[in-house]
Amino acid sequence: MGGIEEDMADRRSCYFQSCSLVCHDSNDSSICRTFGKSRPSCNLHCFHCHHLHQFWIFVGYGKHVGDSVWTSLRRQAVPYAGDLSPTFVDCSVPLCNLALAHVHLCYSHLEADWADYRSCREIRKGAAFAVHVFVSWLFVSKLRVGIVGTAIVLDFSWWLTVLGLFVYMISGECRLTWTGFSSQAIVGLWPFLKLSIASGIMLCLENVYYRMLIIVSGYLEKNDVAVDALSICMTIFGCESMIPLGFLAAAGVRVANELGAGNSKGAKFAAMVSAATSLVVGLLFFAIIMGFHNSIALFFSSSAAVIKAVNKLSVQLAITILFNCIQPVLSGVAVGSGWQAIVAYINIGCYYFIGVPLGIFLGWFHNSGIWGIWIGMIGGTVVQTLILIIITVRCDWKAEAKKATNHIERPEYSNQ
Structure with a gap:
């Protein structure tokens, strides 16, 4: 049962974490900024939604490759825990990630018609959750x-969500943004394809980053306890990260909307409020974990060894949660401002040229074990956060608003 519990706990954490880079790239500034102009807003969004379809399909298969590589490495490191992973991945990942492509396509469209998105969001969540619980119980x-x-149920629930969102989108409820399919989908296809390829690669790298901790822990002594403890920590981190990821999406859309409307002060205010609110949430969870570090693992395990191991890692977990409450919001602001390429390079540099080497140095050469490896990887996140703070503080919002307005008025968009 230990292997099953660890496998499922870790699988949940991977689904939580997978959204991070997706949100980074999906909020294409040219989509969100259409709110600022009344005339091209509807058709311009439809124009880009066709490209988003190809983008998300590519990202879905990119994530499938990343999951397969991760499973292979983990199976070698922790054979008893990795035996179930290939079965689950083979049954769920291909269809789930193809559904993920279509889900985020629908989300991006509905976010452009915010009133419709709010009205269907709670209904969709409640219905999908109810069906998922029933089908899970049945199977x-x-x-x-x-x-x-379990894998079949997961596939079914994702595709049910896709069907519900798509039917809602084309049923006439999204009159402000849905005008039907268009041949304009082939216009500007190559630049968007390049973004898709880069984003798919980045998604694989982002997926592996913190899960490298679990891979590395498999090579340590008494790796069963290390893997269990890290899986619990990653699951807690994954659950909490849903809150800043929500702020990421909101900040990206809001900042882009204000820039598209030419409102530089509104964009700056939205960025500040989103970052401050997410920081407060991060401080709250930081305090909770530090205050209950002795008992937080009791929600997941009754093993004294696992509880003790989680207690030792509670400081790293709290720091990771704190910085990952700030970083996603700043990434959302950057994406909403059209800095996708900059954020992508920052992620690669900070994660794999700073975080991973520093973690290896502290873990192996400094004999700090998994504690040092995690501290090093936190260092990559800290550097990334500081860079994004500097970029946001030094941003000329008036120039960004003018750039967004000029983008909307380009000839290929103005006649849509």
């Missing part, structure tokens, strides 16, 4: 098809 508890049944 796992009654039919007893095991982990394969």
